[in-house]
Amino acid sequence: MFGKKMRAFAMGFFNWGIYFGYGMAFALGNYVTEADINGLGWRWCYWIMGAPAILFAFILFFSVKEPEKKQTQILEGSDYEPVELLPLKSRVGSTLKMFFTSPVMIFLLLGASIRHSASFCWSYNSQIYFQQYYPGADIGLWMALDSIVGGTFGIIIGGILSDRLAAKFGIKTRLWVLVGSQLIAGALACGTLSTAPPYAFVYLLFTYFFAEMWFGVLFTVLVEFFPAAMRTTAIAIFIFIINNIGGNAPLIVPPIREALDLQKSLYITYAGFYGLS
Secondary structure (H helix, E strand, O other), X not given: OOOOOOHHHHHHXXXXXXXXXXXXXXXXXXXHHHHXXXXXXXXXXXXXXXXXXXXXXXXXXXXXXXXXXXXXXXXXXXXXXXXXXXXXXXXXXHHHHHHHHOHHHHHHHHHHHXXXXXXXXXXXXXXXXXXXXXXXXXXHHHHHHHXXXXXXXXXXXXXXXXXXXXXXXOHHHXXXXXXXXXXHHHHHHHHHHHOOOOHHHHHHHHHHHHHOOHHHHHHHHHHHHOOHHHHHHHHHHHHHHHHHHHHHXXXXXXXXXXXXXXXXXXXXXXXXXXXXX
């Protein structure tokens, strides 16, 4: 639907809500739980965030009608290509073959898995880290602001920058944004871990800004690498792999924490994984 000149921006814009939800989890999780409304504590977090979803579900159900099946509207300048329908077995097999015979895809998958692991390791331990080392910090406010502002602007700016570079120097230059942003994010994450609030949260704001440039750019690279008939399958397999690796990565933090301490374990699994990816 979107051409190469605005594809990464579109990917980033579509996914910006991730950072709003993540940030609101800290705000509600800290303040609402502490308020202990009617003695129900953390349960109110789910009700407050779930209620709008139910409301919008009813609005959509009664106001949005299923459109007639017809040719998808293509934006001007789009490099749309018709999709050839392949049998499931053939599509999955061909996609896996491209994944594991292409050095580009192998390294991209490895890098994305490490990058995703850094996010999960930080997400599961950030609240614990600040409570342990800086118990007086206003975690709910700062973590919400850093995630929403830094993550939202990062994913959008990363998409725009990637589109500009790709238009001027070719699509391979999208990888420059991936590499550069994560190296900078790794250095800034060290600043987050080595300074006390509020400076740690300022570092964290810019860490999110550069770290989250990767998301829209990454999936734009996948879309441009795979043929149209294999793209959805490729993205599904890619997400499955990196979510399973990243989702289990926090399990390595406790043994490192026991051998060293929490701060040093996050230098390795948070800042270190950013740079390594």
